[in-house]
Amino acid sequence: MIAVAHPQPVAARRTSDLLARAAVGAFLLVGLGALHLMFVVAGPPAYNTFSSAGRLLGLYLAFAMVCQVLLIARLPLLDRAFGMDRLTGWHRWTGFAVFWLAVLHPSFVILGFARYGQDPVLATALSLSQQVPVLLGLIAVSLIVLIVALSVRIARRRLSYETWHTVHLLFYVVLGLGIVHQVYEGTAFTVNLATQVFWWGLWAFALGALLTGRLIVPLVRNRRHRLRVAAVVSESGDVVSVHITGRHLDRLTARAGQFFLWRFPGHNRWWQVNPFSLSAAPNGRSLRLTAKGIGSTSAGLRDLPVGARVFAEGPYGAFTLARRTRTATLLIAGGIGVTPIRALLEDPDLGRDVIVIYRVRSGNDAVLLGEMRNLARERGARLHLITGRTGGANQPFQPENLRRLVPDITSRDVYVCGPAALTNAILDSLRRLKVPSRQVHAELFRLAG
Structure with missing residues (x-):
């Protein structure tokens, strides 16, 4: 039998979430403020406006890479507060920011040198690339372009997850090349002892978090278990x-x-x-x-x-009952997205006022259905199995149909997991039904897609 426990109080979680948001905001404000201060303290460039813009873009690029490293580190505080789906979204957009900054930074630097020397842009680029630190930076830029090109939606759909993940390992090569480039070319970081301590302290924190979260902790845990x-x-x-x-x-x-x-x-x-x-x-x-x-x-x-x-x-992941705000719950699963939903249905903290909707194309696709039925019976939950192709009269997740199936939906926490198209359709209906956003929890598998 399932042991029923009372839902966990949300006060501690809300405090933790506020601390995480405050920490993220403070990190960004302090980091960006320090970048601009270093830019000003370093003084005007020896050449022109293009060189000045290139230097500032280089600072932005380096800071964006620090942020990307921290996102890859999967810090527990951020994971619990925001969930891996949201963090993966941030990772994606930070990746695009790194891409554009990596393209613009060398472009403006080359333009600055070309204008200063009154030389053709291509000739200037070839001349600068003969310097090893610059060459390493250009190789890093090329790898960034490759990673992003294979991450855009049209290319991503043609790659298996394993191939996509392997390509992203090139980021660690980019990281090494970028750090070496900063050591030799980062004049704004070496203005005085304070800028050096801040900048390399920032990198030490980011790399330390990465090594701890992605290597040391997993090795220790796996050795233990x-x-x-x-x-x-x-x-x-x-x-x-x-x-x-x-x-x-x-x-x-x-x-x-x-x-x-x-x-x-x-x-x-x-x-x-x-x-x-x-x-x-x-x-x-x-x-x-x-x-x-x-x-x-x-x-x-x-x-x-x-x-x-x-x-x-x-x-x-934050797709857990720790995020719940109400005692009544609606669990919605689509296809293989049933896996975390089935686990939640077994969680002793779930309570008894539970409705489960399981959407599949046909009954043969309803994996774990027997277990779901047994758990629902033990808990006294209502389980709705919905089959058939979506279309025509079969639109179970249209707002009116969803409300008909769950009349008190606005007073429930809703957990949704399934294919992206289905999940997005459900989230849209929940918004139209005015279900408070704090009661909506979705697992979009962005990390795998």
């Missing part, structure tokens, strides 16, 4: 569940609704990693992920041998 595959269960023709055991899992701070980045050493290459949500609430003894065979990693899960080693990075 020693995760292994306990069983592999086929749920349907292309969906498989992997049961994982280990030591001291009660000390793993995972919650229903969260996900890990999973690696399977010996089965896949070390750089192949996939974000899979937990499909069962953590119980201190085992973990379970359920995935649909789309990429090479997920498709190969059914071939994992029992006893295979597992390397997990996380847990991540």
Whole structure:
């Protein structure tokens, strides 16, 4: 039976969220203010307005890269306050900012030198590229252009997640080249001891957070828990569940609704990693992920041998009951997005006033349906299975139809997980139904897409 617990008070979470927002705002204000102060203290450039603009754009570029490193570090404070979906969105837009600054910074510098020397722009560019620090910077720019070109929507759709993730590892090369370039060309950072301490202290903080969050903590946790595959269960023709055991899992701070980045050493290459949500609430003894065979990693899960080693990075995500503001809950799942929803349905903090909507194309696509029905029966929840193609009269998530299905929807917390098109349609209907935004929680799998 499911043990029912009272919802956690939201005062502590709201305080934590406010602190996180204040920390982000203060970091940006102080960082940008310091950049402009360093720009002014460094004095006017020796050449012209183009050189001056190039120097300022270079400062912006370096700071944007620091921000990108901190986003990649996946700081727990930010993850709990904003959720990985929002952070991934910030990561994407910061990436585009890095791209444009990386293009504009050398362009203005080259124009400045060309105008000062009265030389052709191309000749100036070729001359500057013969200097090693400049050449390293130009190589970094080229790699940034490649990464962004393969990240735009039309190119991203043609790449598997594994390929896309591997390409993004080039950012670490860009990072190394950029730091070396700053050491030799960053005159604004070396004006006095204060600017040097601030600038390299900022980089030390960012790189320290990256190494701690993405390397040291995962290594320590995996050494402690020693995760292994306990069983592999086929749920349907292309969906498989992997049961994982280990030591001291009660000390793993995972919650229903969260996900890990999973690696399977010996089965896949070390750089192949996939974000899979937990499909069962953590119980201190085992973990379970359920995935649909789309990429090479997920498709190969059914071939994992029992006893295979597992390397997990996380847990991540704010798609948990810690975000809840009401005692009544609506859970909406679409397709394989049922995995975190199924875990939430098992969470003892959920309570009993629960409605579940499970949207699939056909009954055969409804993986974990038997488990969902059993959990709903134990909890006294109402489960609606909606099948068929969307269109015509079958528009279950139109505002009027959603309200008909859940008359008190505005008084519930709503958790939504599914394909992007379905999730966006539901979020639009919730806005039109005037469901308060603080009661809406969505997992968009942006990290995987």
